[in-house]
Amino acid sequence: MSLAGETSRYMVAFAKHDLSFLLMLICGWVILGIVGLVRPHRMGWIARILFPVGALIALGIAVLGAIALLSGHAPQIFLLPLGLPNLPFHARLDTLSGFFLLLLGMAGAGISTFAAGYFRSGEGTAPGLLCLQYHVFLASMALVILADDAYFFMVAWETMALSSYFLVTAQHRIPEIRRAGFLYLLMAHIGALCILLCFGVLQGGRWLFTFDAMRGASLTSFWASAAFLLALIGFGAKAGLVPLHVWLPEAHPAAPSPVSALMSGLMLKTAVYGMLRITFDLLHIRYWWWGVLVLGVGLFSALFGAIFAAVQTDMKRLLAYSSIENIGLIFTGIGLAILFEACHLPLFAALALAAALIHSLNHSLFKSLLFLATGSVLHATNQRSLGKLGGLIRRMPWVAALALIGTLAIAGLPPLNGFVSEWLLLQSFLFTPQIPHAFLNMLIPLGAAVLALTAALAAYVMVKFYGVIFLGQHREPSLVHAHDADWLERIGLAWLALGCVAIGVLPQLALRAAGAVTETLLGQAVNLTSPFWLIAPITSRQASYSGLILLAGIIGVVGITFVGVRILAHGRMRRTVPWDCGYPWQTSRMQDTAEGFGQPIRHIFDPFFDMERELPFPTDVAPHYRIHIEDRMWKTLYLPIARGVQRLADWIGLLQGGRLSTYLLYSFLTLIVLLGFVL
Amino acid sequence: MHPSHLIAALLKLLAASLLLISFAMLSRRRTQRLITLFAWQGAVLFMSTLLVAHSAGLRELYYSAALTLLLKVIALPWILHRLIHRLGAQWDSETLVNIPTTMLVGLGLVIFAFGLAQPISRMATTITRNTIGIALAVIFLAFLMMITRRKAVTQVIGFLAMENGLFFAATSATYGMPMVIELGIALDLLVGFFILGIFFFQIREQFDSLDLSNMEALKED
Numbered sequence: 001m002s003l004a005g006e007t008s009r010y011m012v013a014f015a016k017h018d019l020s021f022l023l024m025l026i027c028g029w030v031i032l033g034i035v036g037l038v039r040p041h042r043m044g045w046i047a048r049i050l051f052p053v054g055a056l057i058a059l060g061i062a063v064l065g066a067i068a069l070l071s072g073h074a075p076q077i078f079l080l081p082l083g084l085p086n087l088p089f090h091a092r093l094d095t096l097s098g099f100f101l102l103l104l105g106m107a108g109a110g111i112s113t114f115a116a117g118y119f120r121s122g123e124g125t126a127p128g129l130l131c132l133q134y135h136v137f138l139a140s141m142a143l144v145i146l147a148d149d150a151y152f153f154m155v156a157w158e159t160m161a162l163s164s165y166f167l168v169t170a171q172h173r174i175p176e177i178r179r180a181g182f183l184y185l186l187m188a189h190i191g192a193l194c195i196l197l198c199f200g201v202l203q204g205g206r207w208l209f210t211f212d213a214m215r216g217a218s219l220t221s222f223w224a225s226a227a228f229l230l231a232l233i234g235f236g237a238k239a240g241l242v243p244l245h246v247w248l249p250e251a252h253p254a255a256p257s258p259v260s261a262l263m264s265g266l267m268l269k270t271a272v273y274g275m276l277r278i279t280f281d282l283l284h285i286r287y288w289w290w291g292v293l294v295l296g297v298g299l300f301s302a303l304f305g306a307i308f309a310a311v312q313t314d315m316k317r318l319l320a321y322s323s324i325e326n327i328g329l330i331f332t333g334i335g336l337a338i339l340f341e342a343c344h345l346p347l348f349a350a351l352a353l354a355a356a357l358i359h360s361l362n363h364s365l366f367k368s369l370l371f372l373a374t375g376s377v378l379h380a381t382n383q384r385s386l387g388k389l390g391g392l393i394r395r396m397p398w399v400a401a402l403a404l405i406g407t408l409a410i411a412g413l414p415p416l417n418g419f420v421s422e423w424l425l426l427q428s429f430l431f432t433p434q435i436p437h438a439f440l441n442m443l444i445p446l447g448a449a450v451l452a453l454t455a456a457l458a459a460y461v462m463v464k465f466y467g468v469i470f471l472g473q474h475r476e477p478s479l480v481h482a483h484d485a486d487w488l489e490r491i492g493l494a495w496l497a498l499g500c501v502a503i504g505v506l507p508q509l510a511l512r513a514a515g516a517v518t519e520t521l522l523g524q525a526v527n528l529t530s531p532f533w534l535i536a537p538i539t540s541r542q543a544s545y546s547g548l549i550l551l552a553g554i555i556g557v558v559g560i561t562f563v564g565v566r567i568l569a570h571g572r573m574r575r576t577v578p579w580d581c582g583y584p585w586q587t588s589r590m591q592d593t594a595e596g597f598g599q600p601i602r603h604i605f606d607p608f609f610d611m612e613r614e615l616p617f618p619t620d621v622a623p624h625y626r627i628h629i630e631d632r633m634w635k636t637l638y639l640p641i642a643r644g645v646q647r648l649a650d651w652i653g654l655l656q657g658g659r660l661s662t663y664l665l666y667s668f669l670t671l672i673v674l675l676g677f678v679l
Numbered sequence: 680m681h682p683s684h685l686i687a688a689l690l691k692l693l694a695a696s697l698l699l700i701s702f703a704m705l706s707r708r709r710t711q712r713l714i715t716l717f718a719w720q721g722a723v724l725f726m727s728t729l730l731v732a733h734s735a736g737l738r739e740l741y742y743s744a745a746l747t748l749l750l751k752v753i754a755l756p757w758i759l760h761r762l763i764h765r766l767g768a769q770w771d772s773e774t775l776v777n778i779p780t781t782m783l784v785g786l787g788l789v790i791f792a793f794g795l796a797q798p799i800s801r802m803a804t805t806i807t808r809n810t811i812g813i814a815l816a817v818i819f820l821a822f823l824m825m826i827t828r829r830k831a832v833t834q835v836i837g838f839l840a841m842e843n844g845l846f847f848a849a850t851s852a853t854y855g856m857p858m859v860i861e862l863g864i865a866l867d868l869l870v871g872f873f874i875l876g877i878f879f880f881q882i883r884e885q886f887d888s889l890d891l892s893n894m895e896a897l898k899e900d
Contacts, residue, residue: 658894
């Protein structure tokens with residue numbers, strides 16, 4: 001007891017200077033990057049020293065974030081000696097930023113450790129420069145979370161976009177990668193423009209750009225809705241909500257794997273953070289139709305992402321579409337929270353918001369884990385196409401085992417963390433009958449059905465992902481030479497896998513963290529009084545879940561079965577070649593392929609896809625079956641916009657006739673017209 | 680007749696001749712004739728500045744009259760003559776688009792300029808205030824000339840004529856600009872003129888002619 005008292009007093013004393021420590025650590029990241037530039041080609045020094053130190057800093061940030069989250073202090077404010085005269089940078093640390101810093105630090109530590117083993121010198125950006133871009137990217141994400149005025153926020157946001165752009169185009173000699181980078185930068189700028197406009201609306205005519213001033217501004221319902229919609233578009237473009245998701249499946253595969261992990265695991269969460277900050281903190285009012293809109297967009301994104309992930313043949317593209325699905329789930333939770341809050345049901349709002357927050361945390365862990373695992377596979381085999389992998393569980397046992405935890409978590413199986421957040425989300429759907437709108441409370445339960453479908457599809461996708469890469473036989477002879485990940489990579493993967501298991505087994509930890517956030521944002525938290533091994537968000541009579549008991553049950557059943565089989569069947573076991581179905585000339589190419597596995601989904605959800613199929617002739621000696629699947633959004637939304645812009649540009653281009661006298665005439669007429677106004 | 684009335688009447692006469700010269704420039708085909716007309720315009724400007732300087736008793740305006748004489752009556756026409764001689768363009772003439780139409784448009788511009796000048800001349804206190812409309816008209820006509828011409832040299836003459844109009848507007852509305860500004864403008868004019876002279880040679884080298892319609896090929900598709 002006295003020890004606990006001592007610790008808590010220590011924590012309180014420490015928490016007072018939390019924010020300045022945090023800013024120092026963030027500075028440390030930037031310094032690491034600059035140090036990396038001194039000897040930009042010394043791979044050993046950069047990889048073995050700088051990246052692990054960066055991981056330690058990330059760990060420190062996670063600890064400080066957790067302290068800020070759980071110490072229950074009032075928000076801390078810090079004025080940075082940076083920025084423009086009369087427009088200094090404000091930083092603020094409250095529970096919401098604490099939660100996202102915890103997420104950033106936890107996943108960042110694992111990714112940085114992995115990156116220490118991953119980056120090799122080769123073509124493209126020099127390692128030292130990569131180290132700078134990588135750490136500036138991390139630091140700018142932390143600053144986005146800490147920023148307390150629109151100016152600082154936008155500076156950090158744009159730094160984040162630019163540094164990640166350079167990281168995406170690390171292999172800039174490949175034209176497709178440059179193209180993907182450009183698309184990403186374009187969407188990032190459209191998003192940033194919307195966010196800028198959103199802040200312009202939020203200041204409410206007082207021209208004060210600190211978040212404190214925005215909290216005090218009273219907007220009319222029209223302007224509040226305008227600010228909300230701009231934020232939804234701006235942050236939606238960054239998060240990858242459909243239909244603003246097009247950059248995501250291009251940019252994630254183009255980037256090196258640790259960068260994909262950072263982008264998918266962490267950067268998308270800064271968009272979630274921004275959305276929560278503006279919706280629940282800066283805006284003083286929320287309308288129910290906002291919630292319905294976000295809910296609809298989120299559910300559609302989730303379903304869309306899951307369906308497209310099922311038909312991908314590139315392992316990183318598959319994970320990118322799965323990110324769209326998960327972001328969709330997170331926004332579904334946010335939408336429900338807005339809806340409940342607007343209908344004055346704060347407890348249910350807290351439940352939905354907690355589900356969204358925990359899913360953000362979970363996604364940052366398991367998606368990073370899987371992206372890093374694909375990185376190891378890529379390094380070992382030089383293959384990204386699922387059609388050329390297979391049987392790697394025997395060559396890469398470590399990666400295979402750790403990736404299995406990630407796939408089970410993302411598929412939403414208990415006792416891992418993915419199940420916890422999806423369960424909470426489904427729980428919050430169960431309370432929609434309490435909404436006092438006649439049609440809504442009938443329609444929204446349909447959303448729960450969509451959610452269930454998405455979860456099932458996600459599991460299907462993960463079976464495909466894991467099965468095609470790690471199980472079965474080698475599809476290419478060169479895979480025999482595949483080697484396992486090195487020890488730094490293994491530590492990084494194991495750290496993330498540990499996080500997945502910990503949250504799954506002890507969900508009360510995550511729920512308490514999320515509860516602290518909902519307490520500040522909504523003034524209400526779900527039931528946190530249950531013992532540490534059980535969660536019962538509303539009451540224990542209604543629904544409860546215990547990861548620990550489930551884990552004990554699973555271990556018990558598996559153990560008893562194992563021992564039982566050993567006792568009963570011992571001595572009667574023989575090893576032999578598997579049955580060949582009466583066809584002894586099998587090759588590894590006769591296994592089920594990624595295309596084959598996705599075929600039923602492709603068939604059922606045909607209207608979603610824009611497919612081009614090339615079928616071989618029956619007489620063809622070397623038949624090839626080719627299928628090309630594209631996003632319908634390209635043809636229905638983006639191409640018409642691009643064509644419109646082109647037409648407008650052509651039209652304006654008519655002004656440029658090339659004749660000098662015409663140009664003179666323009667200025668002359670302008671002069672006459674302007675003088676005519678004077679008259 | 681009172682001397683100030685005489686001076687005012689003389690100024691009006693000079694202003695009218697300035698306008699007349701502008702119309703003459705609008706209708707001339709030959710480049711050489713245009714340069715002569717430009718020199719005449721400068722001379723009229725010189726005389727009017729001198730008159731204003733005498734009647735207002737401003738020493739600065741004498742300097743500015745001297746500057747006009749040196750630059751616009753002697754230096755620039757002489758340089759222009761030498762330039763077209765070296766370019767072999769002294770016998771160039773251009774086919775103008777429908778001179779009567781141009782004249783009619785010019786007439787409309789003069790009316791517009793007078794309408795525009797009315798509120799300004801009511802505020803001005805100088806003896807030359809009635810000529811502001813003419814000054815504006817000269818600017819417009821020079822601009823119109825630049826629009827209707829195709830040759831590089833005539834464009835430059837139009838540009839210089841526009842500057843004449845501006846200068847006249849300045850003297851008639853406010854007894855001239857401050858000396859520093861006037862010197863600055865004179866210098867700009869010279870530098871600009873030299874740069875354009877270099878451009879002439881470059882253009883001729885590229886297209887074998889000074890016809891600006893060749894430059895339409897430079898447009899990016």
